[in-house]
Amino acid sequence: MDFKRTFLVAALPLAMCLAASAQAETKIKFAEIHPAGYPTVVAESNMGKVLEKESKGDISFKMFAGGVLGSEKEVIEQVQLGAIQMARVSLGVVGPVVPEVNVFNMPFVFRDQAHMRKIIDGEIGQEILDKITNSDTKMVALAWMDGGTRNLYTKKPVRSLADLKGMKIRVQGNPLFIDTINDMGGNGIAMDTGEIFSALQTGVIDGAENNPPTLLEHNHYQNAKYYTLTGHLILPEPVVMSKTTWDKLKPEEQALVKKAARDAQMEERTLWDAKSASAEEKLKAAGVEFITVDKKPFFDATQPVRDKYGAQFAELIKRIDAVQ
Numbered sequence: 621m622d623f624k625r626t627f628l629v630a631a632l633p634l635a636m637c638l639a640a641s642a643q644a645e646t647k648i649k650f651a652e653i654h655p656a657g658y659p660t661v662v663a664e665s666n667m668g669k670v671l672e673k674e675s676k677g678d679i680s681f682k683m684f685a686g687g688v689l690g691s692e693k694e695v696i697e698q699v700q701l702g703a704i705q706m707a708r709v710s711l712g713v714v715g716p717v718v719p720e721v722n723v724f725n726m727p728f729v730f731r732d733q734a735h736m737r738k739i740i741d742g743e744i745g746q747e748i749l750d751k752i753t754n755s756d757t758k759m760v761a762l763a764w765m766d767g768g769t770r771n772l773y774t775k776k777p778v779r780s781l782a783d784l785k786g787m788k789i790r791v792q793g794n795p796l797f798i799d800t801i802n803d804m805g806g807n808g809i810a811m812d813t814g815e816i817f818s819a820l821q822t823g824v825i826d827g828a829e830n831n832p833p834t835l836l837e838h839n840h841y842q843n844a845k846y847y848t849l850t851g852h853l854i855l856p857e858p859v860v861m862s863k864t865t866w867d868k869l870k871p872e873e874q875a876l877v878k879k880a881a882r883d884a885q886m887e888e889r890t891l892w893d894a895k896s897a898s899a900e901e902k903l904k905a906a907g908v909e910f911i912t913v914d915k916k917p918f919f920d921a922t923q924p925v926r927d928k929y930g931a932q933f934a935e936l937i938k939r940i941d942a943v944q
């Protein structure tokens with residue numbers, strides 16, 4: 621066997637790959653807070669493969685999962701500067717930079733997950749993406765990922781609104797979320813995703829709120845065994861591109877990016893449903909108690925938040941409600 625030849629043949633695909641990425645006119649670093657295998661990460665990585673293939677190597681894509689490029693707040697700053705080319709972030713942290721998106725950040729604004737999906741797939745969803753794109757943040761918003769339904773998880777059980785009294789609950793850095801928890805009687809504390817695990821462990825916080833896949837994959841359940849199904853937030857998550865990157869793309873590349881992002885939106889949904897179901901099972905098997913509560917007292921308690929933040933969105937909220 622000719623060793624040299626075998627080596628060359630084996631090394632060829634890698635060399636071609638490296639060459640392609642070195643030659644790519646547009647190099648996309650994609651930032652994700654979630655770990656490999658998470659529905660968003662999988663759908664976005666597949667989108668990246670489509671971009672590389674369809675652009676014939678003019679675009680290269682690399683996924684940076686697990687929050688290695690920083691917190692979502694930092695990532696947004698880097699995207700605005702063009703240092704990170706693409707990211708998926710929670711709409712929660714977009715609110716402070718583009719207040720017009722806060723309509724989706726309001727507690728109980730969607731009836732259920734199906735309602736939210738209808739909205740993000742339709743014209744209102746596009747309008748909110750456009751608010752981001754047309755803001756002065758230098759971000760182009762391309763598509764929505766499904767972030768499921770957020771519920772409370774705590775170290776001590778919350779079986780009624782009264783149980784939440786005084787509990788320190790972590791929220792994302794958005795005043796609207798702090799008000800939401802405070803109005804429920806808790807004590808909202810803003811903190812980055814990556815700090816929650818140790819804050820729960822050391823007792824700096826008594827709980828947090830999120831969907832089952834995050835509760836599981838970020839290991840928060842290890843120190844918070846009670847999951848109260850308040851369903852207070854159903855929060856979609858935009859995929860954004862730095863405007864600096866976007867402006868350098870040819871029109872046909874922009875169209876390709878838009879289409880691939882929208883396809884990822886649809887693919888992620890299927891992955892999300894499977895992951896949510898398996899996460900619930902795993903959490904239960906790990907001893908997490910799922911607590912069903914009457915949502916009405918939680919809804920009523922948060923009316924002041926909807927009054928305060930919702931006034932400017934009155935017309936839009938009517939349209940959201942009207943979507944069946």
Ligand code: BDP
Nearest residue numbers: 653709710767792813830834
């Ligand atoms: C998850 C979102 C993620 C947020 C996280 C959080 O997918 O983007 O960073 O919640 O609350 O559900 O920090």
